[in-house]
Amino acid sequence: xxxxxxxxxxxxxxxxxxxxxxxxxxxxxxxxxxxxxxxxxxxxxxxxxxxxxxxxxxxxxxxxxxxxxxxxxxxxxxxxxxxxxxxxxxxxxxxxxxxxxxxxxxxxxxxxxxxxxxxxxxxxxxxxxxxxxxxxxxxxxxxxxxxxxxxxxxxxxxx
Amino acid sequence: xxxxxxxxxxxxxxxxxxxxxxxxxxxxxxxx
Numbered sequence: 257x258x259x260x261x262x263x264x265x266x267x268x269x270x271x272x273x274x275x276x277x278x279x280x281x282x283x284x285x286x287x288x289x290x291x292x293x294x295x296x297x298x299x300x301x302x303x304x305x306x307x308x309x310x311x312x313x314x315x316x317x318x319x320x321x322x323x324x325x326x327x328x329x330x331x332x333x334x335x336x337x338x339x340x341x342x343x344x345x346x347x348x349x350x351x352x353x354x355x356x357x358x359x360x361x362x363x364x365x366x367x368x369x370x371x372x373x374x375x376x377x378x379x380x381x382x383x384x385x386x387x388x389x390x391x392x393x394x395x396x397x398x399x400x401x402x403x404x405x406x407x408x409x410x411x412x413x414x415x
Numbered sequence: 416x417x418x419x420x421x422x423x424x425x426x427x428x429x430x431x432x433x434x435x436x437x438x439x440x441x442x443x444x445x446x447x
Binding site: 283284287288339341344345348391394395397398399400401402405406415 | 418420421423426427429430431433434437438440441442444445
């Protein structure tokens, strides 16, 4: 039983690396690669074969990260989310992570399903979905910076 | 005004600015 918090932390970090790693892949690599691939008509290689696989691991890693983080907080879950004394830093990290998770499952994934043709959508709906998913993904990239700072700050950065 | 999230570096800078703002928010929450 003493090992459980350590195991939750280990899973939280592994899944978090996969989640944020894929988020950075989308934002730092795939957006620019798709633009270049569209110019020489090779975008299907990415949209058909890479993006669906990356999105699968991305959204499930996001959920596993959050669940392992919640398990790690355990009885301090409410204290963190309510910013109780001693939990302000991890509280900010937990809130940012939660907003990012909701962004993944509530905004990015439903719009990506339209873009990838997994649900029916007109060209106009696809174009709108592209813009919304792009901005949601960029928002998560921006939020990941303070989220990681405050997750680390709880025990490693004095304030 | 251009949306900073349209550019990759605008996004990264937004993240750092947000970190700085939240740093002072947390510091005041901690009574510092």
